[in-house]
Amino acid sequence: MPVDVLAISAHPDDVELTCGGTLVKLKRRGYRFGIVDLTRGEMGTRGTPEIRAREAKRAAEILGAEFRETLDLGDGGLRRGREEELAVIDLIRREKPRLLLTPYPDDRHPDHRRAGQLVTDAAYYAGTRKLETAHAAHRPQQTIYFSTFDFRRPDFLVDVTDVIETRRAAMRAFESQFHREGSTEPPTMLAQTIFLEGIEARARELGAMINVGFAEGFRSRRPPRIDDLVKAFEGSEPGF
Numbered sequence: 001m002p003v004d005v006l007a008i009s010a011h012p013d014d015v016e017l018t019c020g021g022t023l024v025k026l027k028r029r030g031y032r033f034g035i036v037d038l039t040r041g042e043m044g045t046r047g048t049p050e051i052r053a054r055e056a057k058r059a060a061e062i063l064g065a066e067f068r069e070t071l072d073l074g075d076g077g078l079r080r081g082r083e084e085e086l087a088v089i090d091l092i093r094r095e096k097p098r099l100l101l102t103p104y105p106d107d108r109h110p111d112h113r114r115a116g117q118l119v120t121d122a123a124y125y126a127g128t129r130k131l132e133t134a135h136a137a138h139r140p141q142q143t144i145y146f147s148t149f150d151f152r153r154p155d156f157l158v159d160v161t162d163v164i165e166t167r168r169a170a171m172r173a174f175e176s177q178f179h180r181e182g183s184t185e186p187p188t189m190l191a192q193t194i195f196l197e198g199i200e201a202r203a204r205e206l207g208a209m210i211n212v213g214f215a216e217g218f219r220s221r222r223p224p225r226i227d228d229l230v231k232a233f234e235g236s237e238p239g240f
């Protein structure tokens, strides 16, 4: 059974930090989604690939994913040669998503950048009929980009206020990566209390742009279609 949305990123926890709320909202509307991590996150300072795999599985359950799968394309040097491209093409064909979510192809982090570029190209090639892989050709409607640490203005925002607790719970599933009282793991940027606070502050800031509690921001090559223009700006400060 095809998924409606496939979120593909470089590391376990990328999706939770960027578009987790949006995925929960889609699920509540009856859409099916899957998560693909292109690496096992083996270069992470904290935890081990085994611990991260357990945490990622738990986080996917909390979000309501149909499946979570890991390719092994090399953390800290994500490979995107023809072999890797064909693996992603076939995965897209197998799951037949209508939408793909992936990092900005110009993200600050090289692995995220490579993931975004690899997925963008694979999404296009996946629709090329004469390119043979194990599954039939399928091209998603659109590839949509999320930001990890990019403060440029997104093209559109998704209100995630009513699912923010589920998003928080999914992030907290990555116990080895983020701040935990009494942890003996080495200190990292991610494990500072300000990291998750910063992630949440970002969602607050984006939410403030559309007059809601929390939002997640995206960019896309083509703008989304809006059916109800009046409702789209409901609650905004008049004239602002």
Ligand SMILES: [Zn+2]
Binding pocket: 010, 011, 014, 109, 112
């Ligand atoms: Zn990452």
